[in-house]
Amino acid sequence: VAAVGLAVLGESVQRTYNDNRYVGRDAALDWVIANTEDGARVGVTGAWTDQGVAPIYPAFGTRLQNRVDYVGPKVDGLLRTYEDREPFVDALEREGFEVLVVGRARPFGEDPGRTGPLEPTEVPREERWARSAGFERVAESERFVVLQAG
Numbered sequence: 001v002a003a004v005g006l007a008v009l010g011e012s013v014q015r016t017y018n019d020n021r022y023v024g025r026d027a028a029l030d031w032v033i034a035n036t037e038d039g040a041r042v043g044v045t046g047a048w049t050d051q052g053v054a055p056i057y058p059a060f061g062t063r064l065q066n067r068v069d070y071v072g073p074k075v076d077g078l079l080r081t082y083e084d085r086e087p088f089v090d091a092l093e094r095e096g097f098e099v100l101v102v103g104r105a106r107p108f109g110e111d112p113g114r115t116g117p118l119e120p121t122e123v124p125r126e127e128r129w130a131r132s133a134g135f136e137r138v139a140e141s142e143r144f145v146v147l148q149a150g
Helices: 002-020 027-035 085-095 125-132
Strands: 041-047 067-070 099-106 135-140 144-149
Touching: 027 099, 027 135, 027 144, 041 085, 041 125, 085 125, 099 125, 125 135, 125 144
Parallel strands: 041 067, 041 099
Antiparallel strands: 099 144, 135 144
16 A cells, blocks of 8 residues: 555656646747647757757657657758758658747857857748748747747
8 A cells, every 4th residue: 555655646746847847947948838738749940059958858748748850851860950941841841740949049060150049130040941831939038939830
């Protein structure tokens, strides 16, 4: 009886921990956590700094119910970025993404002398491409933009 009680208590603690683990750490990721409880297809793309939460785990949701994938080509086992709009939009359509989390930092290879966050007025190319394909901005923070399929 004690073992069953301990298991039930452990499940409750684990559930509370997962429910709140990343909440309140980034406004854009909070939107993903709060609005994707039905097993959404979530894409992650762009670049982000290591100053804060990475978007991968929060994109899976509190119950790890979402299907999450990187939106970019995989070349020789390495993740790369699309250089042009057409293959990016093709990937969005082919994979059926409902939500897209776009990092708002400069890709490392783009300009080695200028890594780090984009200026507040700069829009990541992945966001521009996704919006041209019908995605709408639903949340943002300094580090991420979240778009939802229209």
